[in-house]
Amino acid sequence: MDIKTLLLALALGNLSLCAALFFFEYERKQTLSLSTWAVAKQCQAGAWLLLYLRGTLPDLLSIGAGNALLFAGLALDAAALWELAGRPIWRRYLAPALAVAVAVFLGAYLAELDKSFRAAAGSLIVAGFFLAGVLALALRWRDGTMLRRFLVVTMLLLSLAVAARGMLSVLQPDGWGWVSGGMIQWLGLAVLYLMMLTNAFGYLLLTRESLQGELARLETVDTVTDVPNRRGFYQALTPWMALARRPGMPTALIVLNLDHFKRVNDSYGHPVGDTVLKTMVDVCKKQLRDSDLMGRLGGAEFAIQLPRTSLQDALMVAERIRNAVASHPVKTERAVINLTASLGVTTIRAEDSTVSLFKRADEALQQAKLAGRNRVVEASAESPLEA
Numbered sequence: 001m002d003i004k005t006l007l008l009a010l011a012l013g014n015l016s017l018c019a020a021l022f023f024f025e026y027e028r029k030q031t032l033s034l035s036t037w038a039v040a041k042q043c044q045a046g047a048w049l050l051l052y053l054r055g056t057l058p059d060l061l062s063i064g065a066g067n068a069l070l071f072a073g074l075a076l077d078a079a080a081l082w083e084l085a086g087r088p089i090w091r092r093y094l095a096p097a098l099a100v101a102v103a104v105f106l107g108a109y110l111a112e113l114d115k116s117f118r119a120a121a122g123s124l125i126v127a128g129f130f131l132a133g134v135l136a137l138a139l140r141w142r143d144g145t146m147l148r149r150f151l152v153v154t155m156l157l158l159s160l161a162v163a164a165r166g167m168l169s170v171l172q173p174d175g176w177g178w179v180s181g182g183m184i185q186w187l188g189l190a191v192l193y194l195m196m197l198t199n200a201f202g203y204l205l206l207t208r209e210s211l212q213g214e215l216a217r218l219e220t221v222d223t224v225t226d227v228p229n230r231r232g233f234y235q236a237l238t239p240w241m242a243l244a245r246r247p248g249m250p251t252a253l254i255v256l257n258l259d260h261f262k263r264v265n266d267s268y269g270h271p272v273g274d275t276v277l278k279t280m281v282d283v284c285k286k287q288l289r290d291s292d293l294m295g296r297l298g299g300a301e302f303a304i305q306l307p308r309t310s311l312q313d314a315l316m317v318a319e320r321i322r323n324a325v326a327s328h329p330v331k332t333e334r335a336v337i338n339l340t341a342s343l344g345v346t347t348i349r350a351e352d353s354t355v356s357l358f359k360r361a362d363e364a365l366q367q368a369k370l371a372g373r374n375r376v377v378e379a380s381a382e383s384p385l386e387a
């Protein structure tokens with residue numbers, strides 16, 4: 001494949017990606033990262049088209065504007081990866097870096113510096129922006145997935161290859177041995193082609209991966225309070241249920257319900273109710289150890305598991321939580337809301353299933369409600385219903 005054909009393939013590839021992205025974004029606005037990436041592809045499609053039309057268009061337009069657009073496209077590629085990593089800090093560095101890069105390249109072009117110097121400057125700039133994207137991906141190397149690690153390594157190698165191509169064009173402009181200068185140029189473009197492909201497939205797969213992760217998270221996490229939902233809490237409780245059959249310290253369970261929470265919603269609306277729920281979770285969590293876990297069972301009802309905790313200690317923790325809730329008015333825009341909570345406490349027994357465990361804790365909670373709310377009740381040794 002000659003260089004012209006390679007340039008045309010790059011232009012057409014990016015154009016078709018732009019068309020697909022346009023229709024993908026058309027119906028619903030996508031994330032900032034995806035929008036940035038779409039603009040990056042538009043810049044690159046324009047750049048490769050201008051470079052392909054070299055000879056037909058004036059050189060300043062095809063080489064000057066073409067390269068400037070290419071640098072902008074690569075800078076935006078990196079920006080999209082930083083955005084995906086949740087670090088919008090790129091805005092502070094990439095825009096000035098792009099301005100400097102374009103100024104250096106156009107300066108070298110207008111000063112009619114040797115062609116090999118221009119090629120070196122162009123390659124190093126391209127490699128630099130590509131490396132900026134690699135850096136964004138490498139930030140979470142430790143807990144990164146195999147896909148992320150593969151992309152870091154591949155993109156790093158490709159950036160180094162482009163940078164080496166730039167250095168070779170200055171140090172060995174005529175090539176060396178049987179590798180001619182033209183062949184080095186062709187190889188450089190082929191590496192650029194691989195860069196574009198890796199970035200395109202890599203970015204799309206990374207987006208899919210993070211969406212899948214978010215969906216999996218939403219299955220087990222309550223979005224209002226950011227603690228495990230019923231399913232997440234039950235999952236986390238399973239190993240402690242199994243351990244209860246072995247001798248040793250028990251695991252305690254507290255079930256907590258905010259008193260008259262319905263009134264908060266009725267008086268101030270659901271959004272204020274949500275803020276109150278979130279604040280109350282924070283208040284309760286401050287009374288817990290790192291090994292304890294709080295979850296939301298639904299409505300204004302929460303559960304707390306306390307591993308390796310006796311019933312007496314769990315009652316003490318529950319009393320501390322009750323006191324914290326009662327003495328922590330929630331300040332909202334419309335009012336200062338005073339709330340109390342009722343709590344039922346028990347420990348996991350060897351013969352328990354989740355049904356019998358929660359039934360016992362719920363009965364204790366109901367007794368607390370019946371006895372006037374704002375209190376802690378210990379589940380009886382034998383459930384009243386069973387009795």
Ligand SMILES: Nc1nc2c(ncn2[C@@H]2O[C@H](COP(=O)(O)OP(=O)(O)OP(=O)(O)O)[C@@H](O)[C@H]2O)c(=O)[nH]1
Nearest residue numbers: 224257258259260261262263265270273274299300
């Ligand atoms: N703001 C908000 N409210 C919710 C949410 N989920 C459920 N609720 C409301 O929470 C209230 C739960 O009330 P209950 O626990 O049944 O009763 P209560 O008013 O707290 O009274 P007692 O429990 O008897 O003290 C209901 O009004 C639900 O509509 C939510 O995600 N956000």
